[in-house]
Amino acid sequence: MTIRFTNDHEWIKLDGDIATVGITDYAQQALGDVVFVEVPEAGRHLTKGKDAAVVESVKAASEVYAPVDGTVVEGNVALADEPSLVNTDPEGAGWFFKMKIKDMAHFEALLDEAAYKSFIAGL
């Protein structure tokens, strides 16, 4: 399984041709207690850099952007009842949505784990 990251603190895990997207541990820590998540529905077309989901902490609402172009195959319905999964297991049960990637070259071009680690180390 290959993983990539964005400067917006999302992770994208590839399994076959389906990518699972969520926000990183760094992002959930910065957000604080997550109280609401809105995930996209299956079939929705996403454009890289455009709104894909919404995550709200006690204090503020933040947009989650599509890391690459593609089509949503599933949103994580568990987050509707248990948004705190984003805090407790951001890179596991707290995933946001799964998508079919349009162009794999866009996925490959994202940050790898080492590059993301050095990116957040510089923040």
Added chain:
Amino acid sequence: MGDTSLLRTPLYDLHVELGAKMVPFAGYDMPVQYPLGVLKEHLHTREKAGLFDVSHMGQVRLRGADIDTVIKALEALVPGDIAALAPGRIRYTMFTNDQAGILDDLMVTRFEDHLYVVINAGCKAEDLAHLKAGLPAGIEIEYLGDDAGLLALQGPAAATVMARLLPEAATMGFMSARTATIQGIPVQISRSGYTGEDGYEISVGAADAEKLARLLLAEPEVAAIGLGARDSLRLEAGLCLYGHDIDTGTNPVEAALTWTISKRRRTEGGFPGAAIVQAQLAAGPARKRVGIQPEGKAPAREHTEIQDLDGNRIGEITSGGFGPTAGGPVAMGYVTAASAAVGTRVQLIVRGKAMPATVAALPFAPHRYFKG
């Protein structure tokens, strides 16, 4: 670390030691949350007791030839009934302008020989200039500035905790104040706060502030609480935040603060914008601050548009978020008078989508002030 252009309260080092996340607020470097996090800090305050640093707020003493002169002078700037205050009693009121717009909201304590006023951090400079310009010569304005800290201990366990340090605190009435000594530290303590809970606000010399804070934090029920939870607590309690729920564009009648204006002051007027307040009291305001209960789980934030069920814009949210005690989204905002009745169904436009909501009674979390 730390922005050197920001002011620091006497508790700055303690906040950093406690692991607080510091953010700029009204020119101060303030703790928005501690490692506990906003949600748990909020719930801790409602269940036990929270200690807040509110030293950024402005503390002012007003003196004059005699107390009646000072009271009369301040009443010319606020609609509150200051003359009705017995010594040691506190009242919530606001500075109004000639259009009855709210310049700031404040707490006024009447002592034997002077008035003590607490104003918002973000309004300090304007308020002090307003007092200087609006009070007659002969009224002395003493701004305590950085010489004083202000702590708030809030929550159902606040009285038990405070009684261990100051037994007489247990029987203090709600909205009363006195001077006292806590383990050698001279303080001015009031039974008041801005969370909807029982509690105290303690004015203390800057040099003693940290010592007092540590004494309180050493009590098992007490946790340090940041500005994040302070905001969600006051929102659930239906209390206004200046610059959001009230400002120069809103007057006390629209803001549903008429309970702060006594019959005498309504009749006599004699404060800036009195004619407008009187007219709106008689005819009813065109719009009103109300509670808004979103039906879904999505919080509706400040500036969210409120529509009637036909899609007409009827107002906007002025404070909104997640209420940890309410267990879901809570909000308040202004709506037209026709839609202001509790139970009125409205819709909120959140990210372009209409979300069902209802005009709700405030507060969302019942006030639990001391009634003994």
